[in-house]
Amino acid sequence: MSIREGQLVLRDGSVFEGELIGAVSAGGVSSGEVVFHTGLTGYQEVMSDPSYAGQIVTFTTPHIGNYGTTPLDNEATKVHARGVIVREEARRESNWRSDLSLDSYLTKMGVSGIAGIDTRRLTRILRDTGAMPGAFGSADHATLLAAAESEAGTSGVQLVEQVTTKSAYVVGSGHYKVVAYDFGIKSTILRCLSEIATVTVVPASTSADEVSALAPHGVFLSNGPGDPEAVVGAPVHIRSLVDSGMPVFGICLGHQLLTLALGGSTFKLPFGHHGANHPVRNLRTGSVEITSQNHNFCVDANSLSGIADITHTNLNDLTNEGMSVRDARAFSVQYHPEAGPGPHDSRYLFNEFRQLMEAK
């Protein structure tokens, strides 16, 4: 296997030398907002998570690809991340579940990556200056730097429409009827929901009336990529569903959109939360949950005052992680209780959603 030398260039001019992996990118350039994920496992779930649309994911864990890939671990049918940055890509995978090496998977999914990178140096830069546009590939330095500089980033950028389903579809055969807004929904969420419900997944642009017409027991607001403020339309429909007394459960972008729907606000974190080890306190029980996280934008807890009760708080930076809407049957969390990848500590929330629908 011949080595394809390549470079990663950040908008601030930082350069990293490495070797290209996966698919060959068009024009020798892959660009996007560079973020880092600190999970030790779950690279395939991360890469295929639609919430990474528009972003290049850096894995802080040096060895990526050791256990290969399997269709079972896909969070979506395609990889939405713009690229991956790793220290070391396994050339031979070893795990009974695997049927394709990571490199072949990336190639098959049409995604490029760069390996051999001092990912710790990169992470320290991103930690100090915040998530930053960057570009990597076989192109020359000037081209890569220009690509990084012209990269839009994620603030204000409409990414949901790239990842949401074009038409509604149904999964699961559970007792309850749930309509799930797809802002970039992960397969693991659908698996968790379908254990309790028959889920109709609808496009992000679906109106409240269309949803009500399906007469669901509850509505789910999914995760998704980018800036919630850029998701036009959805908050209005969410507001009217909440006002109608519909049980609503939101995760991640769903949590942010519910906030916006109620008049709250969001802001962008410096480098976001991307990992599987974030401690979150459940304020109702006092206990600590280790959570899976993936978001750059965050709900401003102060903006919830009078609207919702804060139910969960991040113990690392005390940012908001969950809320329960006052005088309504709606709640949401910023983190990923479904895991995939990550700990199962918070799966109880799906049960709470079931109980909410039961009480109807």
Next chain:
Amino acid sequence: MPRRNDLKSILIIGSGPIVIGQACEFDYSGTQACRVLKEEGYRVILANSNPATIMTDPDFADRTYIEPLTPEVLEAIIEREKPDAVLPTLGGQTALNLAMALFEKGVVGVPGKPELIGANAEAIATAEDREKFKIAMLEIGLKVPQSGVARSVDEAEVVRQEIGLPLIVRPAYILGGRGMGIAHTPEEFRQVVATGISASPIGEVLIEKSIAGWKEYELEVMRDRADNCVIICSIENVDPMGVHTGDSITVAPAMTLSDVEYQEMRDAAFACIRRVGVETGGSNVQFAVNPENGDQFVIEMNPRVSRSSALASKATGFPIAKIAAKLAVGYTLDEISNDITKKTPASFEPTIDYVVTKIPRWAFEKFPGTSGILGTQMQSVGEAMSIGRTFTESLQKALRSLENGRMGLNCDPAELNYRSMSDEEVLAAIGVPTPERLFLVGEAIFRGISLERIYKNCKIDHWFLDQMLMIVEERRSLSNTTMSALTVRQWRRAKRLGFSDAQLAFIWSVEENDVRSARIAAGVIPTYKAVDTCSAEFAAQTPYHYSTYEDENEVRPSAKQRVIILGSGPNRIGQGIEFDYCCVHASFALRDAGFETVMINCNPETVSTDYDTSDRLYFEPLTREDVMNVIQAEIKASSTPPRVIVSLGGQTPLKLANYIPAELIAGTSPASIDLAEDRKKWSALCEELKISQPPGGTALSFDEARAIASRIGYPVLVRPSYVLGGRAMQIVHDEAHLQRAMSELAAAGTLGREGGLSAERPVLIDRFLDDATEIDVDAIRDASGEVLIGGVMEHVEEAGVHSGDSACAIPPPTLEPWVIEAVESYTRVIANALDVKGLLNVQFAVAGSTVYVIEANPRASRTVPFVAKATGVPLAKVASRVMLGATLAELRAEGLLKPPTNFGHVSVKEAVLPFNRFPGVDTALGPEMRSTGEVMGIDSTFGRAFIKAESAAGTTLPTSGMVFLSLNDKDKPSGLVVAKRLRELGLGIAATSGTADYLSRFGYPVDRVVGKVSEQSLGSIADDAVNLLERGEIEFVINTPRGRGAHSDGEAIRKAANIWRVSSVTTINAALAAVQGLAEQKLDPLTVKSLQEYHGR
């Protein structure tokens, strides 16, 4: 839930001496616990018999009891101190077993008595009782290997018929897998069951389906009283199931588990800790995973901090023991802050951006008669850990950290050894787990044998094999190029795969130094990254570094004067915790004095590698390359050059002294060290000083050795230079034996092994002094020339028994005043002549009216911590200050150096030997050190202190029943005294016919005369000693060996005593001391007293 205010005082139980399966990791955890609980304002009472620990330093607890760790002694301590709680989860299996014994006696854990915190009796029983554990796991839906319990061989047979072979047999309540085994045949099965039942304190074994060859994992779990659970670290074993985890090469984090599988395992670990009922603290859960289908089995759970948790702490930067201590007194994880980030809470799961590899170190060479095959019973004596950004880098660093003469995964002179093997032999060899296996796997890959075939034989996961293949491929490509043709990219690639300069030098047939120069000229130097618990997500406040070849270096500049302390590397026999103690003390003392201390070490078990111990920690191999790299990085980080301490970590740093610029070395100069080490220079010096030495010389060949021996006369003592622990040291009685000894040493030399003979390392041949008394002196000399005599120790065993295996006492119980005067004066003269600045240890032997000097070592000795505990003078702290220029007078004025405590007490140090791990080994003591650890007994007289030390060392002295005596002719007169005392104590005596005749002739008829073991085999009907031991009719064995007879009667008796766990002593002096102590104890029972009271401070 904050700190518990209902508790005022807490008793912490330590783990006692260093033994196989329980090493300094429990000093690390116990020290953290003591520190935390004191900081929290509790009155801390500590019980531990091991004087070489940091935790038993008198300032770490309010009351420190260096007393035997037996239920009776702990009961006395509890009676005296009345603690509110007992914390048993930080002192290893020893502490847990003691807690259970105390609970059963109704002394703790019951209403009105001290509470058990950390884990209660019910939880301990659930985790430790194999059958209870299995039922509990099945109850919560976890899979366990099919199994059954037995209390007898017959019961076991029933289980065998149910489950079928192969079977694994584990005794209940054991540590480090002692008495555990795998059986493939019915015969093996019965044997393993019998051993297991006798190893278990409750006479019970769990028999389970063997799943050898499955992948093995461990998760380190913590739980607080609000039921928050976190995983601190996942560990994957490179060696599959079948090798004890303490003997396995392990890697963190897990490398070949997908997230789906990992989360399933995490859920199971939480379910396990909750079901077992460990309310607070850390536990270790072990899993087996079927590589074919991912089936997960729970194997076992330790409801306490463990060797693995120490490893996990060092691997992640998350201090499990420290947090466990806080959780035990009521805090919850979210109330404790993460030490490293200072900003985030401890209620999280560390994530790491590097790979950690741990490799055990064994000492089979010291135990002839052992198979050298690894199994379910732990046999290693130490371990090295390394950190690299990738597995290949980490693996190769770990291999060179072992200091076994290996430079990485082969590519070194030792690999030439494998070249004579056929492919079939190599493949067969990798099917058997041994210390050499990984190197042989490397060899098999190098030969181009397919990874599939290799996997079939060794069951090491394909991923690991492929990583090793990458190393081999790189080696091939490097050997196809030359050093001068190497591009920067190629240099970097080789270093990133973990190749050491020494390996590259071997590949290119050049000197290591040339590689170093060329590499530095190419600008390829290591970067230092930080261990920060969070993969750089948050800024780290704690400089805990490892080297790797990357873009960015994270070492922060500093203007302060820095002192680099070179540690002692992996524990081995002869170089263990005592040296770590000295390094830690140096760091503490120098920090207090305003220096910035920098520790370099690679032993994850130690206090020295706690990120709290020094201002900076470099977790690095102690090789020339790695140490020089750190020194150079530190030189760059400051305008003032650092000073380097090489004399506290044993031989490891001393061997590096010559590579370090002399002006950087603090304390005694390398020239002086060499003067003491170099036999010729040293002899000349002694002659000049008019100090007698046993006659002798140095030899590079058998001919030279023979010439010396014939000049000085046999027996002679043969020993290699530059070794600790008497490696390969022998007493040689004739020429044939001398030839054998010399060829063994020459063979070791070609392999670059420790103790090998080479031109730079000649063999020392000395007249062996029969019947001499050995004396050790530890002293400190400062630059002004003042010499402080730290302690004069008289050995209990005579010359010929390695000082590390001999008991010794302070003050000397039998030495005449003139002898003490002489050794003190000689020590002063030698210290001045060597221009010592720091510690000096001198060994003397007194024969008749001559005091001989055996050797002088201007460095820390194994006895420094013992002397400090005996006298209350912190020798290592004082010495480290002296090395950096302080005078003793200044330290006196400062208050660091206080006069020794008045000797109202006698302190005895006793060695602890690992014979119970090696049943086929002769237990007679000799010039090669074999003890793994030490204990201390303190009391008002020598006899009393001695029996305390014996009891602490695990020797059960008899109070009733029959003692077996078998003495060599030389010892028979003293044997009369022993027999007299035994009679007075009301004990029976059995003896071999020779000893019996002698004793009865002088008025002490014996109760039972037994035949010779050798006669028994000829069909004699008389019982022999082995029969009596088997039947449990003997309580204690006194057997003194008759020189070096190969398969003598004595050896058979000693082995039998070892197998049937009957305590024995093998020297007459130890027997005399024991009976004296027993007699005194009978008149006036032993009591307990704390170190603080002895020291009067």
